[in-house]
Amino acid sequence: MSLAIQATILVAVFAGVTGIAALAGAANLGTAMGIGQVAFTAALVALLLKR
Numbered sequence: 001m002s003l004a005i006q007a008t009i010l011v012a013v014f015a016g017v018t019g020i021a022a023l024a025g026a027a028n029l030g031t032a033m034g035i036g037q038v039a040f041t042a043a044l045v046a047l048l049l050k051r
Contacts, residue, residue: 013043
């Protein structure tokens, strides 16, 4: 998998989870982005281990 595809996956995971958290009732955008960061990190670890 190319670097561009991996970067796109990570950005999509971060944006998607942040949006879902915001719509699910996160207290503010900072909290939603914190949840997005956790998902981003999990996706990054998964991509690194897959290599």
